[in-house]
Amino acid sequence: MSPEEQAKKAAIIEFDRLKRVGEELDISVDLEETEDYVILFVLMEDRRGSGRRLLLKLKCDDYPQQAPSLECINPEAFHDHTLRDNVRAEFYPKGPNMVVDPNRSPMPIMCIRGHRLYYANGWHQPPWINPPKEQDSIYGFVTKVRSAFLDTWVQKESFAA
Amino acid sequence: MEAATEKKSEKGFEIVIVYGINKDLKVREDETLQQVKLRALSLFGISPSEQNEFILRTKFHGNDIPLDESKTVGSYDIHPHQKVTLASATPFGSR
Numbered sequence: 001m002s003p004e005e006q007a008k009k010a011a012i013i014e015f016d017r018l019k020r021v022g023e024e025l026d027i028s029v030d031l032e033e034t035e036d037y038v039i040l041f042v043l044m045e046d047r048r049g050s051g052r053r054l055l056l057k058l059k060c061d062d063y064p065q066q067a068p069s070l071e072c073i074n075p076e077a078f079h080d081h082t083l084r085d086n087v088r089a090e091f092y093p094k095g096p097n098m099v100v101d102p103n104r105s106p107m108p109i110m111c112i113r114g115h116r117l118y119y120a121n122g123w124h125q126p127p128w129i130n131p132p133k134e135q136d137s138i139y140g141f142v143t144k145v146r147s148a149f150l151d152t153w154v155q156k157e158s159f160a161a
Numbered sequence: 162m163e164a165a166t167e168k169k170s171e172k173g174f175e176i177v178i179v180y181g182i183n184k185d186l187k188v189r190e191d192e193t194l195q196q197v198k199l200r201a202l203s204l205f206g207i208s209p210s211e212q213n214e215f216i217l218r219t220k221f222h223g224n225d226i227p228l229d230e231s232k233t234v235g236s237y238d239i240h241p242h243q244k245v246t247l248a249s250a251t252p253f254g255s256r
Contacts, residue, residue, distance in 0.1 A: 017181035024179045024244050026225065048224050097251065112251060134207055135214045135249040139181055143248035147216065150225055152251075 003062070004036045011038045011060035011068070014138035018042065025146060028078060037061035040068070042142050043078040046154045054093065054149055057084065058115070058138060067128045068138060070115035071107065093153040112148065114141030174241040180205050183244070190235030194228045201247050218246045 001009070015038070018029045030041040040058040045051070053075035058068040072092040077083035092098065092108040099109045109117055114136045119128045134140055173189040178201045186204055188197050198217050199209055207215070217228040219239065228237065228245070239245070 020182060021179050021246075024183075024246060133211070133214075134205075135211065140249040143246070144251045147218070147227065147248055148251045151227060 003065075007036075007060060007063050007065065008033070008038050011040065011063045011138065014060075014063075015040050017139045018142055025143070027142070027146065030078060032081075032084070037063075040138065041078055041084070043075060044146055044149050046150060050154050052149075052154045054145075054153075055091070056142070056145065057087075060138070063138070064130045064132055066130075067114060067116040067119060067132070067136075068141075070110060070117065072110075093149065096152050097148055098153075110145070112141065112144050114138070114144065176239060177242055177244045178204060178247055179244050180247040188234050188239075190233065192234050193230060194232055194234065194237075195230035197234060197245075198230060198247070201245075205247065214250050216248050216250045218248050219243060 012031070015029060015031050018025075018027065018040075022029055026045060026047055028043040032039040032041070038060050040056075040060060042056040042058065044054045044056075046053075055073050055075040055078055057071040057073050059071075060068045071087045074083045074086040074088070074091055077086055087107060089108055092110075094108070097111045099111055101109060104120070104123070105117060111118065113124070114132070116128075118124055128136075132140075135144070173187045175185045175187050177183050178186050180201070184204050186197070186201055194217055195212075198215060199212060201217065202209060202212060202215060217230070218225055219228060219237075220226075221238065
């Protein structure tokens with residue numbers, strides 16, 4: 001099996017784990033497959049009334065050799081695939097665990113372990129390890145983001161999308 | 162209702178731990194949620210040394226909340242077969 005196929009297989013395992021518990025977690029997941037890697041889309045929605053939504057785009061090239069890269073994209077893109085490159089700062093949460101640092105990224109950065117930019121240039125220690133600890137796997141990362149989404153970002157109304 | 166009450170007697174009752182897949186876990190009303198979490202971690206082969214990196218969450222009337230680990234199962238209105246999610250904790254403050 002080629003490294004690309006191994007990466008795809010590892011990411012698809014994480015996708016399946018998320019999909020199996022989507023109903024319990026109030027998330028929807030989708031997968032896009034390219035020749036060399038897969039991209040996972042995870043849509044979170046606050047069903048307690050605010051209706052706030054967050055759509056994560058996780059590019060899993062070389063996973064788990066490296067952490068997936070994260071973008072927050074237009075929540076409408078979950079269903080409208082033409083919007084899947086629609087990345088804007090307004091689609092990112094604001095508040096705790098979010099950092100704006102143009103020297104590192106033109107988009108806000110989520111300070112939560114488990115995505116590529118978190119570890120870039122030695123920004124955080126310990127570095128990403130392969131295989132990742134369970135809580136840093138894609139599944140673990142999504143549950144961390146979900147907790148932040150429900151308990152903090154939505155509560156504080158610090159969410160633009 | 163009587164049957165449900167009996168299931169929540171001192172013999173304990175089963176809840177469903179959600180972590181990628183669902184697994185049953187028998188709990189007692191007098192157990193703390195921390196004890197439940199440790200047993201849930203064990204159920205999924207996660208070391209107890211990792212306990213601070215996980216939380217338990219569940220839904221009450223559709224409202225998904227984190228469970229306070231110092232409280233007991235009985236202090237929450239957790240019913241038999243209720244789904245309780247084992248989730249990674251968010252390291253707020255880490256930059």
